[in-house]
Structures are given as C-alpha cells and as structure tokens.
Amino acid sequence: MNLDARDPDHIREALPRLWLQASLWYRAEVRGLGNIPEDGPVLLVGNHSGGNASPDTTVFTLAFSTYFGVERAFYQLVERPSQPRFGMVEATAENARDALSAGAATLVYPGGEHEAHRPSWQRHRVDFGGATDFIDLALEHDVPIVPVVAVGGQETALFLPGGISLPLWPKVPLPAKLTLEALSPIHLRAEFGSEPDVDQVYEHILRLMNDTLQALAAERRLPVLG
C-alpha cells in the first residue's frame, strides 16, 4: 500500500523545523481546526497555491499534527509527494480511497497543479477547474467534507500564465504571510439528500470557499507582508 511510508516519529521530530518555517518565514495563522471532526475519516478539501513549493501543505500538516497529535493518521494527496514520511502521497483515486478506508483524515486539492500555478492576479480565486471527483469520493465513503481555504501562498512568487514563476532562480519562496481556515464540516447526504446532485454540491463548496477566500484576502493590507 502507498500509505505505508508515513512515519509519526519522523513527523514529530520534524515539527520544530516546520514550526520555525511556519512561524518565522510565513507568520502563518491556521484557524478553525476545531471544525474538523475529532476522529474518524474526513475529506479535507483545499485550494492549492504556491506552485511546486506549495507552503500551504506544510503549514497545514504542522497545524494538524500539533492539534490532533501525530498519532492521528493524516495524508496529503499531492501531484509530487516530496515528503512521503509526512503522509504525502501521490494524488490518485486509489490512494484517496485507501486513506479514507483506513480511517484517515485526507487532504486533497481538486485544483491540483493547474490551480497552484494560476497567475498571481488570480490569487484570490478558488479554481478547481471543474473537478468533482472529490465529491464522488466523499459520497462513496460517506465522510464529511471540510473545506480548507488558504490565502498568501500565491504571493510566494510571481506566477505568470503557462506555469512560469519568477524569480526563475533561486527558487526560494517569498516570505508571504499565510492564513488558512478550516470551515464547518459538510455532511453531503444530510444537507443535500440521499442522492446529492454533484454539480449542486460542487457549486456550493466552490462558492463557500471563494467567499471565505475573499474575506481572508480583505484582511490583507499589503501583498506578501499580509
């Protein structure tokens, strides 16, 4: 199974480094962790920012691990899993199913690399590109969806159309202030009936996340500094 690489002891020992990075470099603030169900499988749905570096994932992994403890299984499905021992696995349907079947909290980014590389001037927009697989996944496993909205990640570089980001070198992300917020859980069948309309759910979640992103963006006075 692809989930075997996750190593709670490794995560625990890495927490100080992640904490320093999140607290000093990104001045990160993570809100609403209390909205995540205390146990059991849950599908965390995030907007993806920051290109390949994507600091949102690192910051959220730190916040989740310190809040719930490294003992709670948590997987992050990304296109390029650079830290498998943190629970990063490749974003495939099989891995998502395995993680939820194992009772784990599972973070997915429906917008994927397409969203993470969107131009900087679209930084305050959630763009899932019409991907609705995550809703089918939540229905299949009957798990709640917790949207996780992040702002600031798309200010860690200048992103241009075509997946180009500046500066080309060095690839050190700018110290943009990050704010993440976990929203209230959405129980699809309780809120949308026994056979939810996937398009309706998609529009609802997208609107909810976009509204939250706009609100978080409105709190920022300056780019990067936050």
Add this chain to the structure above:
Amino acid sequence: MRIAEHLDVDAPPEAVWEEIADPSKVLDFFAGVTRWEHTGGPRQGCGARYRVLMRVGSAEVGGLIETVEFAEQRDLAWTAVTGIDQRGRWRLRPHGGGTRVELRWQYGVVGGGLFGRLSERVAAPIVRGNLRRTLRELKRAVEHEQLRAEAARRRSTRR
C-alpha cells in the same frame, strides 16, 4: 527548555489550590491555552488525563497530559503522554502571610536536533509571556475571590 516564573499572592495556599486544581477553571486564567479538556481517569488528582493545547507561534501545541503529582495545597505536576514532550508544575508555598506560586513548564521534542533546540529558544519568550500572564490572572482571580468572600462575611456579621 525549562521556564519558571513565580508570583506572590495575598491569599492562603488553600485559596490558590482551589483555583489551580479545578480543571474547569484552568481556561479562565491560563494564558495562551486554548483547550484543557478532561479525557480520562479521575476528574482531578493523580491519573487524571487532559487534552491540552497552547497557542505558540503558528501552531496550537500540546497533546495528552496526565497528572502525576497531586499534593494538596502544595504541588500539582503533569507530564505528557502524547504530543510534544512536556512537564509542568504548580508549586505553592506559604510566604509572608500569603502564598508564593511558582509555575514551571519544560518542553521540547526529543530527537528534534538542531531545529528542535532552535525552536525551543524561539518559543521561549512566547511561553514565558504566557506563564507570566497566567500568574497575574491567577493572582487577580484568587485575590478578587478573597475580597468577595470577606465582604460577604462582613455583611453577614452586620445582620
């Protein structure tokens, strides 16, 4: 990293103990602590387990703790079961007609290496600030309660 702060409270140890030993009151005065929730064992005393979180920088840090010492009106100590490694202690001693209250907190991540030591140092001013505010809040709460009780006693004597 071990951080210790103390403050003198104008109240006897039993009055201070009443505040610190009651888990339902902890959130009223413990600065930075966002959760102190009973999760197992007796509600208070040795073996009582709580889920504790303190906001430090970008994270709410903590885990499951267990009370390991409960000497009434003198010492209350806890140690981590899960989460970051931590030990804490309330130490009450009679002092000049009142009580000297000391709060100690030891924390770290075993195996955290250089980054572990660095993060402990960076977090120290935040944690120290939280402990100082905690002691000030505790002093205010206990002394206010003493004044309230004294006023109530005087009123009942006048009747």
